[in-house]
Amino acid sequence: MYEAEINRKQPACLLLLIDQSYSMSEQWDSDVSKGQQLATAVNRVLSSAVLQCSKGDDRVYDYFEVGVLGYGLDTGPVLHGSDASRPLVPVSEVANNPRRVDQVPRKIPDGAGGLVETTLNMPVWVDPLTNGKTPMVQALRWAEQIVSSWCGQHPDSFPPIVLNLTDGVSTDGDPTEAGKRIQDVATNDGASLLFNAHISAAQGKEIAFPANSSALPNEHASTLFDISSVLPSTMAEAASQAGYPIDPGARGFLYNAHATAVIEFLDIGTRAATPSGLAELTTSADTGE
Amino acid sequence: MTAHLPGFAATNRTAPKQGRAQAENEDSFDGNRTSGRYAVADGASTAARSEVWSRILAEAFVRERIDPLRPEQLADLRDRWWKQVCSGSLPWYAQTKLLEGSAATFLGLTVTAGRFRAVAMGDTCLLHVRRGALLAAGPLERSDQFTRTPPLVYTHPAVELAEEHAWVREGEHEPGDAFVLATDAVAKHLLHRHEQDGAVPPLPKSDDRVDKFLTWVHEQRAAGQLDNDDATMCVIRT
Numbered sequence: 001m002y003e004a005e006i007n008r009k010q011p012a013c014l015l016l017l018i019d020q021s022y023s024m025s026e027q028w029d030s031d032v033s034k035g036q037q038l039a040t041a042v043n044r045v046l047s048s049a050v051l052q053c054s055k056g057d058d059r060v061y062d063y064f065e066v067g068v069l070g071y072g073l074d075t076g077p078v079l080h081g082s083d084a085s086r087p088l089v090p091v092s093e094v095a096n097n098p099r100r101v102d103q104v105p106r107k108i109p110d111g112a113g114g115l116v117e118t119t120l121n122m123p124v125w126v127d128p129l130t131n132g133k134t135p136m137v138q139a140l141r142w143a144e145q146i147v148s149s150w151c152g153q154h155p156d157s158f159p160p161i162v163l164n165l166t167d168g169v170s171t172d173g174d175p176t177e178a179g180k181r182i183q184d185v186a187t188n189d190g191a192s193l194l195f196n197a198h199i200s201a202a203q204g205k206e207i208a209f210p211a212n213s214s215a216l217p218n219e220h221a222s223t224l225f226d227i228s229s230v231l232p233s234t235m236a237e238a239a240s241q242a243g244y245p246i247d248p249g250a251r252g253f254l255y256n257a258h259a260t261a262v263i264e265f266l267d268i269g270t271r272a273a274t275p276s277g278l279a280e281l282t283t284s285a286d287t288g289e
Numbered sequence: 290m291t292a293h294l295p296g297f298a299a300t301n302r303t304a305p306k307q308g309r310a311q312a313e314n315e316d317s318f319d320g321n322r323t324s325g326r327y328a329v330a331d332g333a334s335t336a337a338r339s340e341v342w343s344r345i346l347a348e349a350f351v352r353e354r355i356d357p358l359r360p361e362q363l364a365d366l367r368d369r370w371w372k373q374v375c376s377g378s379l380p381w382y383a384q385t386k387l388l389e390g391s392a393a394t395f396l397g398l399t400v401t402a403g404r405f406r407a408v409a410m411g412d413t414c415l416l417h418v419r420r421g422a423l424l425a426a427g428p429l430e431r432s433d434q435f436t437r438t439p440p441l442v443y444t445h446p447a448v449e450l451a452e453e454h455a456w457v458r459e460g461e462h463e464p465g466d467a468f469v470l471a472t473d474a475v476a477k478h479l480l481h482r483h484e485q486d487g488a489v490p491p492l493p494k495s496d497d498r499v500d501k502f503l504t505w506v507h508e509q510r511a512a513g514q515l516d517n518d519d520a521t522m523c524v525i526r527t
Contacts, residue, residue: 005517009308047385056337056374056386101381108388108447120388121381 001190002232004158012064012158013088013150014049014270016042017139018126019166020072025130026167028259034167034199035128037259042068042126042165045266050095050123060092067146068125071139073132079125087146098123136170140178140227147192148185160185160192163269165262167199169220179227193229195252195269197262204256208265209239211247221255228253231268238268296322297400300495302502303521307510315393316472316521317343319351325400326351329523331413331472333392333441337383338374342391342444345369350397357395357442358408358455370444390445396470400525405468409456412439414476416469416489417462423483424466428456432481435473467492468525474518478509492524 006012024035046066053061065088070078077087080097102122107115147160162182185192198221207215213225228251231239240246242264254265299322305314315332317340328347332339345366349355355362374387394411407415409428412435417424429435440454462468469492471479482490493502502522509515 007308047382050382051386051389052335054337054382054386056391057383058380060382095382096380098381118388121385123381 002158002234004156004187004189006063006158008062010157011062011090011154013067013147013154013160014064015067015069015088015143015146015160015162016045017136017143017162017164017166018042018068018070018078019134019136019168020070020129021132021134021168021171022072022130023134023168024072024128028199033128033130035130038165038199038262039124039126039128041259041263041266043122043124044263045270046094046125047123048267049091049270053091054095060095062090062092064091065089065150066091066094069139069142069146070126070129071135072129075135075138075142087142088150094125098125099127100124133171134166134168135172136164136166136175137172137178140164140175140182144178144182144185147182151185151187151192155188157187157189159187159190161269162192162194163266164194164196165199166196174223176223176227183227183229190232191229193232193252193269194227195265196224196228197254197257197265198224199254199258199262200256206257206261207253207255208244208257208261209236209246209250210253210255211249211251216255224255225251225253235268242268297325297525297527298322298495299327299523299525300493300497301521301523302493302497302499303519304503304506305519307507307517313340314519314521315340315343316519317347318470318521318523319344319347320523320525321351324351324354326354326397327400327468327470327523327525328395328397329413329470329472329521330396330442331394331411331519331521334519336391336393337386337389338370339391339393341373342370342442343393343395345373346393346395346442347397350395356397356408358410358450358452360450360452363442363450364446367444367446390443390448392441392443394439394473395442398468398470398525400462400468400527403461404459405462406459407457410440410442410451410454412436412473412476414471414473414480415458416471416476416479417460418467418469418489418492419463420465421488423480423489425458425460426476426480427458428454429476429480432477432484435477439473462527464527466527468527470521470523470525472519472521474516475520475522478515481514493522494524 028034067088213222299320301318320327328350330343330346332343394413396409396413416426
């Protein structure tokens with residue numbers, strides 16, 4: 001299980017659910033709003049996904065299909081080219097349709113021990129949007145429909161990866177059933193993976209990749225834990241290599257997460273969606289594929 | 290009086306990953322029987338324009354007698370890669386990907402009358418075969434030594450050449466010996482077969498049809514005996 005090779009005939013599915021409720025306008029780390037930090041993290045993940053499929057010229061191989069569902073005042077797909085009838089788009093479309101590409105000055109090594117200033121491309125697909133409540137159940141139900149349809153069309157692919165990023169409590173009911181239903185959808189390579197990251201501006205203790213709910217502070221955290229999938233072994237290995245203590249049965253779940261942890265969480269949770277699947281989780285310059 | 294150096298013909302066969310076109314093959318081979326220089330390089334599949342980098346490495350070794358594993362010569366090759374891949378206007382993702390650079394494994398072999406010298410970085414391997422028996426192999430000697438993180442030759446000027454991983458071997462050969470230059474999937478397979486059977490499987494001959502190798506690759510992959518990677522095997526018979 002969770003070993004299917006990812007290639008153009010057998011792509012993977014990556015679906016991000018982004019909380020866009022009003023509370024996301026609160027400050028998070030570094031005097032930046034949670035919505036802005038989250039948008040930055042999501043844009044970074046999408047950029048990384050595109051680069052993994054880029055060969056360094058105008059080719060982008062469609063190794064996976066990507067969707068981003070925002071939920072707040074409105075709930076729906078937010079990527080350019082996606083809509084309710086087409087919530088997932090091939091990664092090549094993602095590559096060619098950012099809202100804009102910002103230019104950011106950065107210093108990089110010059111190879112002679114010094115630094116040279118250059119300009120880096122920072123594509124933007126998602127801008128912060130903070131309005132309305134937190135209809136998490138609606139978003140999860142929509143996600144279940146999307147992955148269910150996708151699995152029917154891709155029975156031999158690596159199972160869909162659904163990443164839910166939120167700062168609050170669902171305002172449209174208990175998300176447990178909707179979350180479980182996503183995890184019930186499967187390809188021949190395993191059940192869909194639902195990972196949840198709860199972000200917080202509070203000073204509460206950050207909990208990352210727990211294997212049980214004993215240390216969780218409240219019912220809301222336990223609910224999200226219950227609908228978070230156990231990390232496949234190679235993802236657990238990647239999390240361990242990133243410095244997180246990982247016990248057997250560790251789940252793809254963050255609670256009271258700060259910005260750095262969310263970025264690492266997204267990285268670990270999406271690295272399966274690389275051209276050759278889990279085998280390349282631990283390297284970015286491998287000769288195999 | 291200069292001794293006459295006999296030429297040694299190379300039989301090169303290559304196949305892309307299953308489901309890919311030959312144009313997407315990131316392995317490169319070059320050889321010249323007059324100079325007795327042969328090279329195989331395997332471009333890292335996740336890196337930028339690695340088919341260009343592997344070709345630059347192989348051709349420079351064979352055609353210009355450049356050793357990519359010497360830092361002072363590598364710098365010029367890195368410049369060539371950058372100039373070749375940065376032509377024209379490129380989309381944002383290509384620009385960003387190119388900044389990350391490229392990488393490849395490399396194996397170069399020089400064969401003269403009675404002697405050979407090989408240099409390598411990574412898991413593209415040389416097998417020295419005599420009458421069907423394996424005399425020596427390197428840089429990797431066993432099938433269980435292959436990993437997903439072999440040492441590589443990088444284009445990025447900030448990444449120093451890992452000279453501690455450079456592999457050099459010199460020795461003698463006899464008429465009828467065969468040298469096999471093989472990228473990792475094939476090298477691993479040949480070493481595994483040798484470990485299992487005590488012999489190296491039959492090697493491609495110059496008059497074999499190319500289709501024969503492609504069929505062999507397909508069969509071995511289907512049987513789970515060959516990793517789904519670009520597969521290159523170059524045989525030089527002395």
